[in-house]
Amino acid sequence: MYSIGEVAKMIGVSTHTLRYYEKEKIIIPNRNKTGDRMYEVSHLKWLLFVLKLKETQMPIAKIKQYADLVREGEHTTFERLALLEEHQRSIQDQLENLQSTEKMLQGKITTYKAFLNDQSPSMSKST
Template sequence: MYAISEVAKLLSVSTHTLRYYEKEDIIIPNRNENKERVYTESHLNWLKFVMKLKETQMPIAQIREYARLFKEGEQTTQARLELLENHQISIQIQIENLLTTEKMLEDKIKAYKDFINNKI
């Protein structure tokens, strides 16, 4: 069991972020006898997944939708699959864009280096 401060440190996020995810119904931590948030290993794994979705530019509304579908159970498996497949396509587009941008930067850097070397 982990306190909110421990989870924040383990995941390198703020406690504010964790409270925000709770407010958005993305995670629902347990509460101890003092009504303090308590996170399990399962919560930690879920948050790691959520953070990867966020890192890959999945909008918070879609993450919230995925969490809602997950809570509804097995009957939402197809909808969850489609949501993740669509996000995978989005990631593939991001990768293509990044590779194109990297190539453009590579060409520009080479042009600058050639210019500098030719002046010497």
Template sequence: MLTIGETAEVLGISAHTLRYYEKERIVLPLRDAGGDRRYDESHISWLKFVIKLKETQMPIAAIQKYASLVREGEHTAEARVKLLAEHKRSIRAQLETLTAADEMLERKIAGYRTLIGSSR
């Protein structure tokens, strides 16, 4: 059971952000006797998942939606898959955009290098 500081450390995000995620109902940690937040293994792995979604440009609003489906229980499985499948399509689109840009930069950089090389 980790404190907010330890959790922030482990995940590489700030305690501020963790409180913000709680305010947005993305993660609901436990509380200890003193009223301090406590994050267990399930919170940590959930947050790691959230961070993966974030890293792949899922907006907070969509993560909130997914989190609320998870809280609602088993019967939302279908809706969850729909949401994740749609995000997966967005990831595929991003992959294509990035691959195209990578190739474009490859060519552009090669062109510049020829230019620089020939001027020395």
């Protein structure tokens, strides 16, 4: 079992973020006898998944919806699958957009480098 501070450090988020996720019922940690939050390895795995969803631009509302469905049980499997497939399509769109942008940037970089090479005196011209 891990404390909130240990978990925050392990996964690279603030304790404030973990408390927010708890408030939103995205995660529900255990409590010890004194009321301190205690996290199991399964909580860590869940949080890492949640962070990946967040990193790939899934809105908190959708993450919360997914967490609610998980807690409801196996009868929500179809809904969870649909939600994840929708997010996967969003990620694919993001990737296509990033690839297109990267090509555009590479073209600009190539243009600037060619311009700078033409402007600077070359060694072969001076010898």
